[in-house]
Amino acid sequence: MGKDISSRYAALCETAQAACDTLGLSSKIIIQVGSATCENAAGATEVWKEFERNIRTSGREDIQLHHVGCTGRCSREPIVGVLMPDKMPVLYQKVTRDIAHEIFTRHIQGGEVVAGAALEKSAAPMQRQVILCEARHCGNTSCSDLGDWFREEMEKAGVDEDAVALTQAGGMGFCTMRKNTGTNCILVRPENVIYFIKDRADVERIAREHLAGGRIVDSLRCKEESISVRFFDRYGDVAFFNQQNRIALRNAGIVDPESIHEYIRYHGFSALAQALAKGDPDWVIDEITKSKLRGRGGGGYPTGLKWKAGRENTETTRYLICNADEGDPGAFMDRSMLESDPFSVIEGMLIGGYAIGASRGFFYVRAEYPLAIRRIENALAACRENGLLGDNILGSGFSMDLEIRLGAGAFVCGEETALIHSIEGERGQPRIRPPYPTDSGLWGKPTVINNVETFANVPAILVYGSDWFRTMGLENSGGTKVFALAGKVNHTGLVEVPMGTSLRQVVYNIGGGVPKKKTLKAVQTGGPAGGVIPEEFLDTPIDFDTLGKLGSIMGSGGMIVLDEDDCMVDVAKFFMAFCQDESCGKCTPCREGTKRMLEILERITEGKGEPADLEKLERLADLVKKSSLCGLGRAAPNPVLSTLKYFRHEYEAHVLEKKCPAHKCKALVHYEIIPEKCVGCTMCARNCPVGCIAGARKENHVIDQSRCIKCGRCFEVCRFDAVARQ
Amino acid sequence: MMPVTTATNNREEVRRRSIEALTPEIVAYIETCAQDAHASSHLIGVLHKVQAHFGYLGREQMDAVAQLLQVPASKVTGVATFYHFFRLEPRGRFVINVCLGTACYVKGAERVADRLCEELGIHFGETTRDGLFSLEGTRCLGTCGLAPVIMIEDRIFGDMTPDQVPALLEKHVLQAQREDRQNGD
Numbered sequence: 026m027g028k029d030i031s032s033r034y035a036a037l038c039e040t041a042q043a044a045c046d047t048l049g050l051s052s053k054i055i056i057q058v059g060s061a062t063c064e065n066a067a068g069a070t071e072v073w074k075e076f077e078r079n080i081r082t083s084g085r086e087d088i089q090l091h092h093v094g095c096t097g098r099c100s101r102e103p104i105v106g107v108l109m110p111d112k113m114p115v116l117y118q119k120v121t122r123d124i125a126h127e128i129f130t131r132h133i134q135g136g137e138v139v140a141g142a143a144l145e146k147s148a149a150p151m152q153r154q155v156i157l158c159e160a161r162h163c164g165n166t167s168c169s170d171l172g173d174w175f176r177e178e179m180e181k182a183g184v185d186e187d188a189v190a191l192t193q194a195g196g197m198g199f200c201t202m203r204k205n206t207g208t209n210c211i212l213v214r215p216e217n218v219i220y221f222i223k224d225r226a227d228v229e230r231i232a233r234e235h236l237a238g239g240r241i242v243d244s245l246r247c248k249e250e251s252i253s254v255r256f257f258d259r260y261g262d263v264a265f266f267n268q269q270n271r272i273a274l275r276n277a278g279i280v281d282p283e284s285i286h287e288y289i290r291y292h293g294f295s296a297l298a299q300a301l302a303k304g305d306p307d308w309v310i311d312e313i314t315k316s317k318l319r320g321r322g323g324g325g326y327p328t329g330l331k332w333k334a335g336r337e338n339t340e341t342t343r344y345l346i347c348n349a350d351e352g353d354p355g356a357f358m359d360r361s362m363l364e365s366d367p368f369s370v371i372e373g374m375l376i377g378g379y380a381i382g383a384s385r386g387f388f389y390v391r392a393e394y395p396l397a398i399r400r401i402e403n404a405l406a407a408c409r410e411n412g413l414l415g416d417n418i419l420g421s422g423f424s425m426d427l428e429i430r431l432g433a434g435a436f437v438c439g440e441e442t443a444l445i446h447s448i449e450g451e452r453g454q455p456r457i458r459p460p461y462p463t464d465s466g467l468w469g470k471p472t473v474i475n476n477v478e479t480f481a482n483v484p485a486i487l488v489y490g491s492d493w494f495r496t497m498g499l500e501n502s503g504g505t506k507v508f509a510l511a512g513k514v515n516h517t518g519l520v521e522v523p524m525g526t527s528l529r530q531v532v533y534n535i536g537g538g539v540p541k542k543k544t545l546k547a548v549q550t551g552g553p554a555g556g557v558i559p560e561e562f563l564d565t566p567i568d569f570d571t572l573g574k575l576g577s578i579m580g581s582g583g584m585i586v587l588d589e590d591d592c593m594v595d596v597a598k599f600f601m602a603f604c605q606d607e608s609c610g611k612c613t614p615c616r617e618g619t620k621r622m623l624e625i626l627e628r629i630t631e632g633k634g635e636p637a638d639l640e641k642l643e644r645l646a647d648l649v650k651k652s653s654l655c656g657l658g659r660a661a662p663n664p665v666l667s668t669l670k671y672f673r674h675e676y677e678a679h680v681l682e683k684k685c686p687a688h689k690c691k692a693l694v695h696y697e698i699i700p701e702k703c704v705g706c707t708m709c710a711r712n713c714p715v716g717c718i719a720g721a722r723k724e725n726h727v728i729d730q731s732r733c734i735k736c737g738r739c740f741e742v743c744r745f746d747a748v749a750r751q
Numbered sequence: 752m753m754p755v756t757t758a759t760n761n762r763e764e765v766r767r768r769s770i771e772a773l774t775p776e777i778v779a780y781i782e783t784c785a786q787d788a789h790a791s792s793h794l795i796g797v798l799h800k801v802q803a804h805f806g807y808l809g810r811e812q813m814d815a816v817a818q819l820l821q822v823p824a825s826k827v828t829g830v831a832t833f834y835h836f837f838r839l840e841p842r843g844r845f846v847i848n849v850c851l852g853t854a855c856y857v858k859g860a861e862r863v864a865d866r867l868c869e870e871l872g873i874h875f876g877e878t879t880r881d882g883l884f885s886l887e888g889t890r891c892l893g894t895c896g897l898a899p900v901i902m903i904e905d906r907i908f909g910d911m912t913p914d915q916v917p918a919l920l921e922k923h924v925l926q927a928q929r930e931d932r933q934n935g936d
Contacts, residue, residue, distance in 0.1 A: 063894040066907035099896015354852030357893035392799060392836050393892065395905070430792075431799055433834030434890065450794035450822075452833040468789060511854035511895035518896050549853065585853050599856055603890075609833075714869075736862070 027302035030419045034298035037411060041289035050287075053089045054133060057106040059278065061095035061364040062396050063357075068121060069103035075125040076105075088133065094365020096278030097358075097519025098265060099511075101144060104278075106259060107132055113151060113215045114259050116144040145263045151190040153236065156261050158197045158210040171209055174225050178232035189236055192261070195268035195534070196523060198497060199251045210247075217258045219247035252489055255279050255291065265516050268535045270497070272505045273321075273481040274521050277365035282400050285407035288368040294413060296484035297372050300379055301421040309380040310336060313483065316491035317503035322348055322439070322476030323551065323580040324656075325502070325569035328483075331473055334463040335381035338471035345378045345386035345425075346467070346474040348444060352391070352436040353552030354603065356583035358507040359477040361519055363390070363397040366481070367404040371427065373480030375418065376487065378425040381473050386427045389444055392434065401429055436553075436607035440655045441466075441474045443609065454611045455655035476581065478507055498524030502568050512549075512585035515540050520584075522567075529563040532586055543588040547671070551580025553600045553607075554660030556667025557593065576667040578660065592689035593672040594679055597664045598626040604661035615658030618649035622665060630690040634680040643669060688750050691735045695751045698739075700725045702747035709739035709748060769815035774804055781819045791822045794830055798837060807838045835890070843878040843885035845923050848902040852891030859912075860899040864888070866913035867901075870920055883927060884920070 045051070058064075058073045073090065080088050098104055101118035105128065108114045115138050117128060124142050131137050140146065157171050172191055179189060199210040199219050208221040213231075218241050220231060227245055234240050253271050259279060260266040271277070280287040288294070300309050314329025335343055347370065351359040363370060378386050390398055405427055408414035416424045430448050437443045438453040445467050447453035466472025482504055486494045495503040507521045508531060515537035522531060528548055532538065539545045547557040556577035558565070565571050569579045587596065605619035625642050628634050646662035646669075653659045669676060678684045685693040698709070698718075703725045710718040710726055717733050720726030728739070740748045770778050777800050784793035797820060801812050808831050817824040831837045849855075849864045868874060871884055878885040894900050897909025903923065908915075 062892075062907070063896055063909075066894055066897060066900070066909055099894070102896070351893065352890065354856075354891035355854045355895055356891070357895055360893040393889070431796055432836075433795055433799070434836035435834050436890065447795065448792060449789070450792040450830070451826075452829055509895060511898060512857050517854075517898075552853070583853065585857060587857060591857055596857075599853065736865075 027304060030298055030302040030421050033412070033419045034294065037289055037294070037413075041286040044284075044286040045290050049087075049089050050091070052110065053087045054110070055089050055091050055106075055108040056128075056133070057091045057093045057108065059095050059102060059104045060092045060282075061361060062394070063099050063361075064095050064102045064104070065396070067102035067119075071122055072103050072105060072120050072125045075122045076129060079126060079129040083129075083134065092281045092283065093279060094277050094282045095361050095519075096260065096266070096365075097274065097361055098144070098263075098516070099518040100516060104144065108259070109133075111215065113154065113262070116260065116263060117142045118144040147190075151262065152188040154190045154192060154214040154262055155236070156192045156194045156197065156212040156214070156257060156267060158199065158212075159193045159195060171211075171222070171228070174228040175232065178225075178229045179236055181229075182232040182237040184232060184236045190262070192267055194257070194261070195526075195530070196270045196497075197251070197257060198253050198270050198272070198493075199247065212254065212257055212261065214258065214261055216241060217254060219251060219254065220245045221247060250292075252485055265518070265535055265537070268530070269521050270505055270523055271521050272485050272494075272497075273362065273369075273478050273507055274366070274519065275485065276369060277361065277519075280366060282365050282367055283403055285368060285404070285411060288366070292488065293368055293484075294372055296487035297375050297379075297413070298419060299487060300376050301419055301423060304421075306336065306380045306382065309376060309487065312487060312491045313380070314491075316486045316494040317498065317501060318479065318482055318486060318494065319502050319569060320476060321478035321482070321506065321581070323554070323578060325579060328475060328479055331463060331475070332377065332380050334461070335383075335471050335473040338464065340471055341382065342470045343381055343383040344467045344470055344472040345374060345381060345383040346444065346448070346472060347374055347386070347388045347477060347480055348439065348441070348474050349388055349390040349394075349397070349477050350432045350438050350444060351394075351477075351581065352439045352607075353554075353581050353583045355511055355549075355585050356509045356552060356581045358509050358519055358582055360391075360394050360397050362477050362481055362507075363394070364400055367397075367400045368408075369481045369484060370477055371401075371404055371408060371414070373483035374427060375414070375425055376483050377473065377475065377480065379423050381471075383473070384425050386425060387448055387467075388427060388429045389438070389448060390429060390431060392431045398429060398431070405429075435609070436603075437609045437655070437657050440657060443655065444474065445472065452609070454609045455657075457654060478582075499566070499568050501570065506567070506579070506582055508582045508584045510536050510584050510586070513539050513543065513545075513588040513591070514586040524568050525566040527564050527566055528558065528584075531567070531584065532563065536586065539586065539588050543590065545586060546589055546591060547587045547593070549577075549585040549587060549596065549664075550583065551578035551663075552583045553603045554578060554656070554663055555580045555583070556663045557587070557596065557671060558667075559671045576663065576670055578663065590687055590689065592630075592685050592687035593668040593675045594626065594630055594685075595687075595689050597668045598623065598630055600664035601626055601661070604657065608657065608661075612652075612654035612658060614649045614652040615654065615661065618645055618653070618658070619661050621645060622649070622662070626665070629676065629679045630685070631692045632679070632683045632690075634676075636680055638680060639669070639673075639676055684751075694735050694737075695730075696728055696733060696735065696737070696740060697749045697751070698726050698728055699747050699749050702745050704745055704747070706745070708742050708744065712738050712742045714738060765818055769818040772811045772815035773801065773819075777801060777804065778819065781816070785820065790820060791826075794820060794822060794827065795834070798827075798831060802837060807841050809839075841878075844883050844927060845903055846885045846887060848887050848889040848892070849875075850890075850892045850894075850898070850900045850902070851888045852895060852898070854891075854895035855899040858898040862913050863899055863901065863911045863916065866916045867920075870916055883924065 103120050105117045105120045208223045211220050234242050256271045310332045318328045319325040435453045438447045440455045443453040443455040462472040498504050502524045505521050505523050510520050511517045547559045549557045572579050601623045605623045608615045610616045646665045650662045688694050705723040717729040813827045817827045899911050900909045
């Protein structure tokens, strides 16, 4: 049986390779254009058309346009990559039709990189790059030594300093492939050679033979292919990317999300084939348990235990559900994963279905994600055509089918019992647990529900081993976590880092810090159910347990950076308004409690708060937390409690002094023109939307306070700092 | 003995009227769903199809779905009113969705929203009198990197500032006029 499965899988790989060869993906010049909701919103479709037109008119047949998903570098989209044989890949940012044309004529036809549009400015002229792995858990020769060794040896070997860039990466995940501990991993681009280095003599050889001589040092070379090598191959020169470690997002921005052949070419479905060939579902569950994979949807429940509970149920009709109802505002990793690499999630689901013994599975997807839905539909059809879905998968006798069910915009449906009701076609209201879904779920049958990211990790764990996955994270939590970094941060986008990475690393090293030289006030994690983490705790390693101790949660991975201009009372009000609106109304504490808390917060931000309000708010928050029926209500007070805990002084300023320290709450802000500074340029008067600023040219201006709507326009436009905000 | 009077059997009549209220595609879809052992679980999917075609869920359409899928009308109403995505009133030609997610909020979505209300002269959930624009707030659109964003129909506009609002609306007014001319109105 196992042999039959392996040969069928081998046949699939051959077909896939042949299909990719026909496209010329290995030999030609490839222009890759991102295509996900955000890429398209930023104009990727226009850019694609422009390249198409350019290729057609040039008559060249050695250029291949290639769709890839999204890499998660949101603020710089659309992103275009130019891959030429034997050259470093070059990435371009914010590409428009004009830039596309320039890239085509100057770079592709003329061979000169358009440096002004490059994603990483410093990277554009380099011919070769050496990436040194600086993984936290590695504990070998420190990278600074290694860097120095390279610099010195390169000089000795006569390597041009400008042509070879030395980069320190956050951790590339090659460790499991090295035969001896005590060696360091490095990657050399564009050849994509991984070397294991044990001493200075190795550095000397690599500098002399490879970097100066252009010959790969075979004896030091790693022969196997690592999971993240493709990612570093394309994106290793970009600071935002090389501090990350991509496991769940391993194919995002690399494969065409609509081509099953490309996915298979990069070893897609090999984990499924391996599991089926072994024929032992308990082995799968065992591996997942040992990997310490915890549910990425927010709860952090060990996935292996959940699967085991599902498998051990005596009822044999079992269901599997992928929760893709990404309702947290500020989180978009599930969308990106489904749009960029739907096959990984499907493979993870099939493995999960095999492990628990389910023959029917569901994608529960937000209706607000039309492109993701289309790509899943397409991927499911391709799997069916290739015998990877439906009856007798890969000839193993295991049968499973997956279908899509749409959500309809209810945040509470992220809660598993509410989600089940929604799939059943009911109002998405939760019920009391236990019984847990693994005992009695969809239509009363045992049901396992996991998040998109959890499933995306599963194939990688089976292929590369539970040890590898576990060692990457912390003791109780293996692997990486994807965060959606947004808010007041320079580089917004998706960030995948090992569990235990500090918030500071994410916000500063990857996110590039807070724009406009403002001060970071706090980081909000976990969406409406999470809390704020003030600046002083930024060095905390991120994990389910540590964030919980700080009064926040991991949640699905939303991470919003707040700066000095953000009022914490206002932020709490924002999340409370969200929870109040999304409360399903079934249980009283949540329905009434969120409403009353919101009213108190509104009073405070309007300057009508009383000292007793803070106590009332605290008491109510505690009550709602303890007595609500489901996770939504129990977590709804978190934003209030954590802001009260760390930023009580801001609440007090609102209540006692009737002031908003961040000048955000309109009712508490007051604008005035300072006569000494006003030069009478009329700028404020011309920009005031209600025309409440009076004053002649070259004379002092005055704001009519009775008519002022406190929009702050005058404050922004004044070039003489003559408008005071108090 | 009194002859047994049978109640008028209007089954066929109700069925015919229900089919008329929907489109053949939707009816065909409902019939496929009805084959499933858990037919009523497809209710949300069916309502999505109805809204995609009609733009909203009218009373007539909801009753028709209830009849054809054989679920109580009360349940259809219950589901339609529970989920934010479904609307029971017709909307304007262009639906403007302002993202109210966290990232957009901290980056000034409120001011964009205020400007939209001001320019259109309507509040959230309302439609302009000429039927051209409806203004709605939506939960996170998942394009937080481009915050603040608004979505008009299916197109997303990122990095919005209040000052971009008038020109954007103007563009859509012109688009509507152009389309009307082409359609010979």
